Amino acid sequence: MASIKLKAKSLEGGLVEVKALMTHPMETGLRKDSATGELVPAHYITEVVVTANDKEVLKTNWGGSVSKNPYLAFSYKGAVGDKVKLTWKDNKDATDSAELTVE
Known part of the structure; x- marks a missing residue:
């Protein structure tokens, strides 16, 4: 199962809006079982x-204060056809990435 749901769309004014939902436990190390x-x-x-x-x-x-399954959204100057790639790394050296082409 992919841990990243990635979306990107072109907006007016030469901007691209990127939205990502990452599936991750985000444990602080302070919670008791x-x-x-x-x-x-x-x-x-x-x-x-x-x-x-x-x-x-x-x-x-x-850091550990970010909530479980974090959501990230931002815009950058870009255009249709851009190849967008998101990669995360965690404190246990696990990584994942997702990529798409802006439509």
């Missing part, structure tokens, strides 16, 4: 990078 009482280990996205035509348009550094 209700069954065992043990702390649930930290597991969260640390970095998100978005490129358009291989040029970086957004880079974020996240």
Whole structure:
């Protein structure tokens, strides 16, 4: 199952709107498991990078305070036909990415 739902559309004025929903537990490491009482280990996205035509348009550094299944939306100067790619990396060195062409 893909962990990223990625959408991008061209807007008026030469902008492209990007929306992404990432499926991830985003555990802080501070929550206790209700069954065992043990702390649930930290597991969260640390970095998100978005490129358009291989040029970086957004880079974020996240921590454990971001909610489960984070949603990200932003716009950049672009056009129809741009190749948009979003990649995330987490604190356990797992990564995932999704890409599309702007319509």
